Amino acid sequence: MAVITGSSLRRKIMDRDKILLTPGPLTTTLRTKLAMLRDWGSWDADFNAVTAGLRKSLLDIVHGHETHVVVPLQGSGTFSVEAAVAAVVPHDGHVLVLDNGAYCKRAAKAATLMGRRCTLSSFDEAAQVSPATLDASLTADPGITHVILIHCETGAGVLNPLQDISDVCATHGKGLIVDAMSSFAALEIDARKLRFDALVAASGKCLEGVPGMGFVFIRKAILAGCEGRSQSLAMDLYEQYAYMEKTTQWRFTPPTHVVVALAEAVAQFEEEGGQPARLARYTGNYRTLVDGMAAIGFKPFLDPAIQAPIIVTFHAPGDPKYDFKTFYTAARARGFILYPGKLTQIETFRVGCIGAIGANEMAQAVQAVALALKDMGIASGAPAL
Amino acid sequence: MAVITGSSLRRKIMDRDKILLTPGPLTTTLRTKLAMLRDWGSWDADFNAVTAGLRKSLLDIVHGHETHVVVPLQGSGTFSVEAAVAAVVPHDGHVLVLDNGAYCKRAAKAATLMGRRCTLSSFDEAAQVSPATLDASLTADPGITHVILIHCETGAGVLNPLQDISDVCATHGKGLIVDAMSSFAALEIDARKLRFDALVAASGKCLEGVPGMGFVFIRKAILAGCEGRSQSLAMDLYEQYAYMEKTTQWRFTPPTHVVVALAEAVAQFEEEGGQPARLARYTGNYRTLVDGMAAIGFKPFLDPAIQAPIIVTFHAPGDPKYDFKTFYTAARARGFILYPGKLTQIETFRVGCIGAIGANEMAQAVQAVALALKDMGIASGAPAL
Numbered sequence: 001m002a003v004i005t006g007s008s009l010r011r012k013i014m015d016r017d018k019i020l021l022t023p024g025p026l027t028t029t030l031r032t033k034l035a036m037l038r039d040w041g042s043w044d045a046d047f048n049a050v051t052a053g054l055r056k057s058l059l060d061i062v063h064g065h066e067t068h069v070v071v072p073l074q075g076s077g078t079f080s081v082e083a084a085v086a087a088v089v090p091h092d093g094h095v096l097v098l099d100n101g102a103y104c105k106r107a108a109k110a111a112t113l114m115g116r117r118c119t120l121s122s123f124d125e126a127a128q129v130s131p132a133t134l135d136a137s138l139t140a141d142p143g144i145t146h147v148i149l150i151h152c153e154t155g156a157g158v159l160n161p162l163q164d165i166s167d168v169c170a171t172h173g174k175g176l177i178v179d180a181m182s183s184f185a186a187l188e189i190d191a192r193k194l195r196f197d198a199l200v201a202a203s204g205k206c207l208e209g210v211p212g213m214g215f216v217f218i219r220k221a222i223l224a225g226c227e228g229r230s231q232s233l234a235m236d237l238y239e240q241y242a243y244m245e246k247t248t249q250w251r252f253t254p255p256t257h258v259v260v261a262l263a264e265a266v267a268q269f270e271e272e273g274g275q276p277a278r279l280a281r282y283t284g285n286y287r288t289l290v291d292g293m294a295a296i297g298f299k300p301f302l303d304p305a306i307q308a309p310i311i312v313t314f315h316a317p318g319d320p321k322y323d324f325k326t327f328y329t330a331a332r333a334r335g336f337i338l339y340p341g342k343l344t345q346i347e348t349f350r351v352g353c354i355g356a357i358g359a360n361e362m363a364q365a366v367q368a369v370a371l372a373l374k375d376m377g378i379a380s381g382a383p384a385l
Numbered sequence: 386m387a388v389i390t391g392s393s394l395r396r397k398i399m400d401r402d403k404i405l406l407t408p409g410p411l412t413t414t415l416r417t418k419l420a421m422l423r424d425w426g427s428w429d430a431d432f433n434a435v436t437a438g439l440r441k442s443l444l445d446i447v448h449g450h451e452t453h454v455v456v457p458l459q460g461s462g463t464f465s466v467e468a469a470v471a472a473v474v475p476h477d478g479h480v481l482v483l484d485n486g487a488y489c490k491r492a493a494k495a496a497t498l499m500g501r502r503c504t505l506s507s508f509d510e511a512a513q514v515s516p517a518t519l520d521a522s523l524t525a526d527p528g529i530t531h532v533i534l535i536h537c538e539t540g541a542g543v544l545n546p547l548q549d550i551s552d553v554c555a556t557h558g559k560g561l562i563v564d565a566m567s568s569f570a571a572l573e574i575d576a577r578k579l580r581f582d583a584l585v586a587a588s589g590k591c592l593e594g595v596p597g598m599g600f601v602f603i604r605k606a607i608l609a610g611c612e613g614r615s616q617s618l619a620m621d622l623y624e625q626y627a628y629m630e631k632t633t634q635w636r637f638t639p640p641t642h643v644v645v646a647l648a649e650a651v652a653q654f655e656e657e658g659g660q661p662a663r664l665a666r667y668t669g670n671y672r673t674l675v676d677g678m679a680a681i682g683f684k685p686f687l688d689p690a691i692q693a694p695i696i697v698t699f700h701a702p703g704d705p706k707y708d709f710k711t712f713y714t715a716a717r718a719r720g721f722i723l724y725p726g727k728l729t730q731i732e733t734f735r736v737g738c739i740g741a742i743g744a745n746e747m748a749q750a751v752q753a754v755a756l757a758l759k760d761m762g763i764a765s766g767a768p769a770l
Contacts, residue, residue, distance in 0.1 A: 017423055022428065033421060033423075036422075036642065037419070037421075037422075039402060039405055042410055043724065044403075074459070076638040078638070082619045113615070204638060212597045231500065231616065232617060233467055233494050234464040234495070253463070253596050255643060257596075257597070257643070257646075258597055337426040
């Protein structure tokens with residue numbers, strides 16, 4: 001364990017924490033992390049009260065108490081996406097995935113592996129998915145039973161039109177599964193206006209908890225039908241729900257410290273002013289970032305009209321001296337962790353606007369990027385023409 | 386989030402941490418928890434070095450570098466058990482589960498749900514599983530391809546005969562999957578002497594980390610055959626392994642704080658003297674507990690010859706004034722969290738001997754139990770005849 005003991009532990013203690021400009025794990029507050037300095041019995045009433053309070057708060061955020069239940073699940077967000085598909089889509093169902101990026105393809109792969117029929121409806125990764133195309137697809141193939149949408153596709157950073165997609169699904173009487181991993185708690189999601197069978201998010205994203213659990217909102221009207229559908233023991237959301245309702249406990253050992261950190265993060269979210277306040281802060285972060293980067297020549301990949309203020313994809317500088325690894329290392333040495341691009345055709349990198357950070361950190365990040373370019377002897381972040 | 390804010394937060398801060406005498410989550414050291422006061426980028430080299438160091442240390446513990454790889458997985462230990470079965474057993478395989486308790490039945494359920502043919506070989510929950518019976522079963526049904534054994538079945542606390550079962554499986558050329566959740570790092574497991582296809586444990590058990598991840602040792606000789614076998618995207622151990630080897634990263638967002646806490650816990654495990662030292666401490670805990678409880682009339686459920694020094698099942702007191710909930714609450718008020726029994730036929734409760742605790746805490750626990758009895762007006766812990 002050389003990396004965290006002896007002299008390298010001392011070195012790390014002297015380091016300031018780096019700011020994570022990634023789509024998660026994020027920078028969290030010290031208060032959130034301090035909540036992990038206690039051990040909790042997973043069978044004990046005190047811990048179960050934390051779980052119950054957390055579930056109530058999550059339903060508050062989407063105004064979903066009338067229409068939905070929320071079921072937490074161990075693991076990363078991908079575990080919850082897979083579990084949601086397994087719970088909601090019957091074995092003989094047919095899923096249409098609205099695909100404009102890597103996370104769409106991941107959801108489609110999960111559905112296919114578990115044996116659900118799955119069709120991709122492909123869109124450009126620089127564009128939103130299209131409600132009109134979905135309407136045509138559902139008309140053309142009435143056998144489709146469910147639609148999967150990624151709300152904010154962090155592959156490029158596109159904000160997809162959740163309300164319009166939900167309306168098309170409702171009109172056709174199709175189930176909608178929303179991966180809201182990167183948007184939940186930052187962008188408005190209102191279960192009184194939207195119709196969705198399942199909506200998935202996770203602890204380590206815009207709620208600013210630490211990673212290690214996800215959660216799935218399931219529409220009450222379809223809940224009973226989910227029983228017995230999962231082919232997984234560990235990821236059976238219906239059984240997790242039923243056991244939790246009956247006993248107040250998680251069905252299998254919960255990540256207690258992660259759960260308590262998330263509860264503490266949600267308390268701070270509520271104190272900050274909830275989703276509108278968080279969106280305002282992230283929008284400010286986004287503006288500071290994009291304006292600052294523009295001033296040193298960088299160009300965002302997306303049309304601002306479809307850009308979510310969550311994570312921004314920038315074109316790589318056109319200068320032949322640029323390479324991502326050197327750039328990353330130079331920015332990191334100044335205390336900022338950037339994120340690689342995930343586009344297949346052109347070279348890009350990504351910068352997150354989320355986490356327990358504000359305009360100061362974003363301005364400092366831009367300065368770190370400027371100094372990284374200087375290190376590399378690159379005059380401008382402008383992409384190749 | 387009322388339970389952790391405002392006046393109840395203040396109340397909790399004034400409380401001393403309760404000692405968890407459960408099979409996990411356990412009481413961990415402050416040093417382990419302090420490791421979580423930092424945010425790590427899951428893409429960053431520093432974090433990936435922690436993962437690599439942890440994997441090396443885990444292989445050290447079982448002397449498995451020559452024969453096995455180790456693959457960490459997000460979620461509770463049950464997730465890793467399910468993932469191990471999915472990776473190791475072909476779709477047309479036939480699993481025999483040696484069943485002497487609740488965790489055996491859980492493994493069988495996971496295998497059945499994922500579509501593997503599964504047969505239970507049932508033993509009394511107060512007895513070890515029998516190598517001779519296994520030998521006969523494998524002779525009688527040559528179609529069985531794999532055997533599942535729970536090393537320490539914490540339903541009652543039985544230590545099963547791992548070496549003998551491994552030898553029988555080797556003789557018959559059958560794959561062996563070991564759930565070593567509650568024994569790993571406390572009881573000897575030596576891959577140079579044992580032949581197993583997969584062996585599963587988790588962070589929040591005898592390594593004394595916090596809960597939130599498991600890990601699976603997979604025999605190198607069968608690794609290639611695991612590719613493409615999982616019907617789960619999130620829990621595909623082969624893909625997790627291949628991705629980690631290629632990139633040094635986890636395939637999907639890791640529970641970064643849990644991983645780093647485990648690495649810190651493993652460093653302390655090594656400093657303490659590894660598995661022999663941990664076993665010695667837990668054996669001391671066990672003796673202090675059992676001797677102290679005997680002095681106030683309590684009787685363990687198991688024959689000491691088959692009892693692991695991990696978790697002890699006690700008969701409930703025969704006094705008609707006893708009920709578990711009152712007893713639990715009274716012990717809890719003195720700072721100790723006990724654990725309910727998991728046997729179906731007779732009333733019991735369980736007390737764990739594991740976690741970052743020693744003889745002091747065990748003696749204090751016995752004293753708390755004595756005072757709990759006094760509160761309830763019960764003269765002795767002696768069971769009904």
